[in-house]
Amino acid sequence: MPELPEVETIRRELEPLVCGKTFAPPILHMPSTIEYPEPEDFSGLLAGNTIVNLGRRGKYLLFNLDRGILAVHLRMTGNLVYTASGLPPGERFLRVSLPFAGGSALHYSDMRRFGRLWLVSGPDELEEKVLKRIGPDILEEVDLDKFVALLGKRQRSRLKALLLDQGFAAGMGNIYTDECLFRCGLHPRRQVSSLSRKEAEELYRSVKSVLADGIEHGGTTFRDYRNASGALGDFQSRLAVYGRLGETCPCGTPIEKTREAGRGTYFCPRCQK
Ligand SMILES: [Zn+2]
CATH class of the missing domain: 1.10.8.50 (Helicase, Ruva Protein; domain 3)
Structure with missing residues (x-):
């Protein structure tokens, strides 16, 4: 199961690849992967959003967007892979594809299906809908x-x-x-x-x-x-x-x-x- 160092590794690798990119309409191969909002609302709200930077709290990866925050928790077996071609990476358990305008894409796969994505309007809704019971990041926020x-x-x-x-x-x-x-x-x-x-x-x-x-x-x-x-x-x-x-x-x-x-x-x- 990915813990803080694995999520931080993903954050550091993805950030230079996806910053400044704008989401095209996503493809929900397994809509129940979307925890919030309803999957049909998620797609319309995500499309057109541009990634400003990537943050993290504990094991949550946070895509800070120009209008909102996309949060991802990989749980047991979740996996995010970026492809410059936009094509899926050949994963057997593809759950959500997140294409960008211009052709590249992020693909979320998950064998065990416990991982979740959330799209919230900003920091307040992030706390309310995603991080309500989550303490401070033990690496960055605890001296x-x-x-x-x-x-x-x-x-x-x-x-x-x-x-x-x-x-x-x-x-x-x-x-x-x-x-x-x-x-x-x-x-x-x-x-x-x-x-x-x-x-x-x-x-x-x-x-x-x-x-x-x-x-x-x-x-x-x-x-x-x-x-x-x-x-x-x-x-x-x-x-x-x-x-x-x-x-x-x-x-x-x-x-x-x-x-x-x-x-x-x-x-x-x-x-x-
Ligand atoms: Zn010993």
């Missing part, structure tokens, strides 16, 4: 003081569940959360109230470093993720615990897997307290 303040409101939460909670802060998913907790030596089940100030600061630095490293390496590639040009990220080769059940941690202890917050969770029982 150390804010992080500590947010932790203060969630004293009873356990770390794995907390970092996965997009209402706490937006962007972390299963892979980067496990890697982050390994980096700072904290057990996924630790309760926030048990953290010292030093541990809270290490957790903060670990969040930032794991996301920055993920972005630097173009994201993590598993079964379904491709970045916008169809290339593969390579952060998976740098994962220390995720997906490494039974492999040996540098400390000599086998990596274990448990279930935490309903998700498969990898950790080193010796390094993470």
Whole structure:
């Protein structure tokens, strides 16, 4: 599932390709992909809009338009691919095609069909219709003081569940959360109230470093993720615990897997307290 670094990678790749381009009428191969407004209204409202820049909040990709904002959430298996020819990229699970005036196009495909698109009139409607329960972007909008303040409101939460909670802060998913907790030596089940100030600061630095490293390496590639040009990220080769059940941690202890917050969770029982 794409997490913040994968969405940020897509944002950085797409921005120079699509900025200044004007949408032609879209083709809805699967209209239920459009969450808001009604699909028949979406098409008329999107056509004629020009892309000003690309933003992001957590895992939401935001196309800032001259009249509104197009928001995209890829969920489990969503994929956005740009083609200069405008032709579909040969994806089997094409859901929405977004052609531009002049011939190029963006194509949204999604095997599992959980991904969604929204078209809203501006920032207020974006908050109301799309980001109502979504916290600040954990990479861009949370500094150390804010992080500590947010932790203060969630004293009873356990770390794995907390970092996965997009209402706490937006962007972390299963892979980067496990890697982050390994980096700072904290057990996924630790309760926030048990953290010292030093541990809270290490957790903060670990969040930032794991996301920055993920972005630097173009994201993590598993079964379904491709970045916008169809290339593969390579952060998976740098994962220390995720997906490494039974492999040996540098400390000599086998990596274990448990279930935490309903998700498969990898950790080193010796390094993470
Ligand atoms: Zn270890």
